[in-house]
Amino acid sequence: MRLLMLGGTEFVGRAVTDEALARGWQVTVFHRGHHPPPPGVVAVHGDRRAVDSLASLGQGEWDVVVDTWASAPSAVRDAARSLLGRVGRYVYVSSRSVYRYPCPAGLPEDGPLVDASPDDGEVEYGRAKRGGELAASGVFGDQALLVRAGLILGPGENIGRLPWWLGRVARGGPVLAPGPRESALQYIDVRDLAVWTLDAAERGLDGPYNLVSPPGHTTMGELLDACVRVTGAGAELRWTDPEAILKAGVEPWTQLPVWLPPGELYDAVHQGDVSKALSAGLRCRPVEETVADTWSWLRGLGGVPPQRPDRPRVGLDPAVEAAVLGG
Structure with missing residues (x-):
């Protein structure tokens, strides 16, 4: 081809x-x-x-x-x-x-x-x-x-969502972990996107396909637990109710990447129908693999990921995090 x-x-x-x-x-x-x-x-x-x-x-x-x-x-x-x-x-x-x-x-x-x-x-x-x-x-x-x-994660990410979480967990100490812990996530590993896209092109597929993992492929808890394991930093995840986070003025998605509290935006991002893509051969690797490979790539860059110039940097200021945890 x-x-x-x-x-x-x-x-x-x-x-x-x-x-x-x-x-x-x-x-x-x-x-x-x-x-x-x-x-x-x-x-x-x-x-x-x-x-x-x-x-x-x-x-x-x-x-x-x-x-x-x-x-x-x-x-x-x-x-x-x-x-x-x-x-x-x-x-x-x-x-x-x-x-x-x-x-x-x-x-x-x-x-x-x-x-x-x-x-x-x-x-x-x-x-x-x-x-x-x-x-x-x-x-x-x-x-x-x-x-x-949908949400795209994996090695090479130049928006900074998973790299920020890995960097934050790697610093250790108490980490503001946004609940609910069992909140289901949808994302696509960039390599799974590439595989499916080229397979679909070879097969002559046309029209629109939602391409993201099935709802519940992983959870916020499993994602952050994987970050703790692969970094080996001994960070302590402090699970915090959405209400307390929002009351403190912390912005979902941008200051706490990937995370959204229950509601309309959560439904839009993490509850999409992907049955069409699954029927057309979509396969999604485990979250542990995505996290581990992203960490390996990030370490190879000295811990400093690339940043798209047309996108704002994501992440939570340490002082704000400390204030929420201390409250």
């Missing part, structure tokens, strides 16, 4: 590229040159936001293109138009943020979607991803696969 990866040097794009290379695929990576691509690819430099940016790809042909773009949908539109007739299938890595909020628990792929246009410029994230879907589908029709990923 011949893969054209738009991006391919960080997190999701890198995981897809690595998986394709492991399968013996021929991989072309189109990127801006800010980060080195993996060995074994054909690297082509260019900025897709520039006029005729994809011209540097020449007249090459590929079986599959994978696009992870999360900004102006018009860039997806232009890429799709440029590649029509030279690519067999357009895979767009989208997001479950395309669903109109509030999303009830168990929402499948045909749920209500945000308003968007493939011609949009810079817009907020959910609208950008929905516009990207419309752009890919509008050009490639039933040759477009839309991968609606």
